[in-house]
Amino acid sequence: MSATDELPGTAEREQPGPIHHKGPGPSETGWLDPRGRGHGGRALALHRITGLVIVCYLYLHLGVLSMLLIGSSAWGSFLSLVTAKSFLALEVVLIAAVLFHGLNGIRVAFVGSGIAVTRERALFWAGTVVGVAAIIFAALHILGAL
Amino acid sequence: MSRQEHPPGGPAVTQTGQDDIRPVRVYRYKRGDGGERFDEFEVPVGPHTTVLDALRFIQRHHDPSLAIRHSCMHASCGTCGVQVNGREQLACVCSVRDQGEEITVEPLANLPVLTDLVVEMSGFFARFPHEHPIIRSSGSPTDGENAEVHLEGDHEVTLELAGPLHHHPLHNDHRAAPPAVDFVRFEDCIECGLCLSACPVAATSHDYVGPAALAAAERLLEEPRGVEREDVLAWAGRPEGVWRCHVGFECTRACPADAIPAERIMALRRELTFGGPDDKERKR
Numbered sequence A: 001m002s003a004t005d006e007l008p009g010t011a012e013r014e015q016p017g018p019i020h021h022k023g024p025g026p027s028e029t030g031w032l033d034p035r036g037r038g039h040g041g042r043a044l045a046l047h048r049i050t051g052l053v054i055v056c057y058l059y060l061h062l063g064v065l066s067m068l069l070i071g072s073s074a075w076g077s078f079l080s081l082v083t084a085k086s087f088l089a090l091e092v093v094l095i096a097a098v099l100f101h102g103l104n105g106i107r108v109a110f111v112g113s114g115i116a117v118t119r120e121r122a123l124f125w126a127g128t129v130v131g132v133a134a135i136i137f138a139a140l141h142i143l144g145a146l
Numbered sequence B: 001m002s003r004q005e006h007p008p009g010g011p012a013v014t015q016t017g018q019d020d021i022r023p024v025r026v027y028r029y030k031r032g033d034g035g036e037r038f039d040e041f042e043v044p045v046g047p048h049t050t051v052l053d054a055l056r057f058i059q060r061h062h063d064p065s066l067a068i069r070h071s072c073m074h075a076s077c078g079t080c081g082v083q084v085n086g087r088e089q090l091a092c093v094c095s096v097r098d099q100g101e102e103i104t105v106e107p108l109a110n111l112p113v114l115t116d117l118v119v120e121m122s123g124f125f126a127r128f129p130h131e132h133p134i135i136r137s138s139g140s141p142t143d144g145e146n147a148e149v150h151l152e153g154d155h156e157v158t159l160e161l162a163g164p165l166h167h168h169p170l171h172n173d174h175r176a177a178p179p180a181v182d183f184v185r186f187e188d189c190i191e192c193g194l195c196l197s198a199c200p201v202a203a204t205s206h207d208y209v210g211p212a213a214l215a216a217a218e219r220l221l222e223e224p225r226g227v228e229r230e231d232v233l234a235w236a237g238r239p240e241g242v243w244r245c246h247v248g249f250e251c252t253r254a255c256p257a258d259a260i261p262a263e264r265i266m267a268l269r270r271e272l273t274f275g276g277p278d279d280k281e282r283k284r
Helices: A009-014 A028-031 A039-069 A070-081 A085-112 A119-140 B053-063 B194-200 B211-222 B229-236 B250-254 B261-273 B278-284
Strands: B020-029 B037-043 B081-086 B087-088 B103-106 B113-115 B147-149 B157-159
Touching: A028 A039, A039 A070, A039 A119, A039 B053, A039 B250, A070 A085, A085 A119, A085 B261, A119 B261, B020 B053, B037 B053, B053 B103, B081 B194, B087 B194, B194 B211, B194 B250, B211 B229, B211 B261, B229 B261, B250 B261
Parallel strands: B020 B103
Antiparallel strands: B020 B037, B081 B087, B081 B103, B147 B157
């Protein structure tokens, strides 16, 4: 069929429409949308977020350690800041991120290798229980209640 | 129990007047019509009203230009897949009353929208590489007696599809019952695309072959039908294959046919990591 014989709208039909994505922004955020997600999808999103948090902390930690190069006075004033209760609370958040990332990573490593696949939900909740208990213990310890 | 009427194209309506009127937000897109938007419609909802009923009601009574795709009305054809409040559902078996007070209906994600709630499903099938064994070969017995299926790597297997001679490649006996190769693609899978829409990895990785294709590959390990096991594993083990999955299990959760794609992907990984019985024998 020649181009002139084409039915009306044929060319328009060839144009690709928009690809509808989950997520609040561009397609790269599709994994972030919690709507309609189950525990696995939310765990994946949280795993990525906590991974980013841990990487940011690593660089922040290296930056903080470099204060030692300035001298003991700078380090001493920094210590007084980080031993404040509000700052210690951030440390609890960091521990929570590390715990979630680590425990979920173990689950993903097992299930992703084909081990305990049918028990992945139980693994998730077992890790959650262990993680919550560890966070509570860490929070009480860090904040001085223990 | 109140008697129900089913007006053509509309939801179930009880005579006792117990229907709710619920707002339904519907994604709209028409080519050359100013981009994407959401329209809100009020729909009477009975106890058994499905999302597809609601959409057909909108189409009949509010806006005939609303494009929806459906066929069997009983979760068999897989054509009416949409996102309801962000979750992948077959509209024909998704109860409106289970969805809360407000309902937002969107097309499947990760596939190009043709118009409104209708997506271009060729994007789903395009995830299946041409060299994938058998899965793309869905010819009917009248399509030919000999169908070649080329596999990647050094292997090239010619499959004899069920034809008039009923020739089976593994039995040189023309009277043998033909394998169901040409009728079976993914077995349990109804090819609705819900798994691809739900997959958080497919949202960001466009070359990921997706859960349905990988589940089909694993099915071939269970029942090879003349395909080399190594070829299936080599195909599945490619960078855009099983290792791209991030173990979210959203595909299994979304699957309306219980094809358990996530579990099948993990089974493929187990085969690739630890090997099956054949590999262990070979290593001795």
